[in-house]
Amino acid sequence: MALSDQDVQKKLKHMITFIDQEASEKVEEIEAKAEEEFNIEKGRLVQQQRVKIMEYYERKEKQVELAKKIQNSNMLNASRLKVLKAREDHISVLLDLAKERLASVTKDQARYKAILEGLTAQCFCQINESKVIIRCRKADEHLVKDILPSAIATYKKLTGRSVETKLDGDNYLPSELTGGVEMSTPNGKIKVSNTLEKRLQSISEQMIPELRETLFGKNPNRKFDE
Template structure:
């Protein structure tokens, strides 16, 4: 039985509907697959970028923290240096004050002559030379001569040796120093400096730990007391 045009048209429409339905289903399947792949790739990219951003800010945070530590260290060092300078300035002022007071000693002939005797005798004992040369301030020559005359018998009795003492009359110690003497061996190669300034410097050096402790308190980092 032959198909009529109407039947043919009907079958064609049916086939077209079927094909269209399959096409739509395929499109939906492709779209769903694409959406799924898009979401997966988007998630991967987002996570990758998120990790990169976190790493970037972690790095920045570490850099800032390191910079902060360096700044704090620099500030602490600057503050420490200022404290040390202030302490050194205070000690310098203290020693300058002591030097000014030294100049008062020579103004008391009784005390100063006794001091010269001790400084000279100490110089004799340190050198233990048969001949020594004394240098002093020009204004102290007479007092030094008297001290030498008094000390020679004391020295001879103590060490059982003779000693010949000469006062240098050509080269005197500067008049601006506070006083004291320099004692040389005969050829001038060995010197014992017993000026008041040199004795002050020696005592200050020996007592510096005690001076610092008195002024600034005990140093917690100091392990040895000698």
């Protein structure tokens, strides 16, 4: 039985409606899928950027922390240097005072004469030559002449050697020196200084560690005593 035009139109309309519905559902499915994928990608990108931002600020925080440590270390070192300089300045003042007080040694002639004899005998032992030229202050020339025999005798007793001396009357030690003697070989190749200033310098260099400990206490950073 043949379909009428009306029946054909109904079937076509029904098919079109079904196709439209299928298409709409497919569109909705595609849109839902696209929305889901978009949200997933957006979440991934947001998380990625969040991680980058967190890493950036962590680096910045570490840099700030490192800069603070360096600054604190520099400030601590600067403070230590200031303390050390103040201590060394204090020791220098004490040594300068000691130099000023050397002048009092020569005021007591008997005491200074005994000291001069010891310095001269020691100088003989240090230079240990058979012939020496002796220099002293012009003010001490008469004292040196007086103590030479006993100083030579002391040297001979200690070493078993004799020494021939000559007092240099043309080249005295500077008058600003406190006292003592200098000796040299005739050719000038060997020279030994045993002035009071030189002795003070030598003694102070040996005593500075002990002096520091006496004035400022033991260094907590020093593991072993010298």
